[in-house]
Amino acid sequence: MTVKDARELSNSxxxxxxSDYKSELFNLNFQRSVNQLTNxxxxxxxxxxxxxxxxVMKQKINSSEV
Numbered sequence: 001m002t003v004k005d006a007r008e009l010s011n012s013x014x015x016x017x018x019s020d021y022k023s024e025l026f027n028l029n030f031q032r033s034v035n036q037l038t039n040x041x042x043x044x045x046x047x048x049x050x051x052x053x054x055x056v057m058k059q060k061i062n063s064s065e066v
Contacts (some may be wrong), residue, residue, distance in 0.1 A: 006056040
């Protein structure tokens, strides 16, 4: 997910995406622990997507307060 895509989503959609990415990250970490992970770079991209979503959510909150 790019920042541009995240900015176009509503807050409820962002929360949904965030929970989806967190559950995917949990599953990827579980797969890594039992040595069944096929694409280890996916963990990195999911973490970055989570960070992007959190950043956009904080920006929306701060812009609405001003």
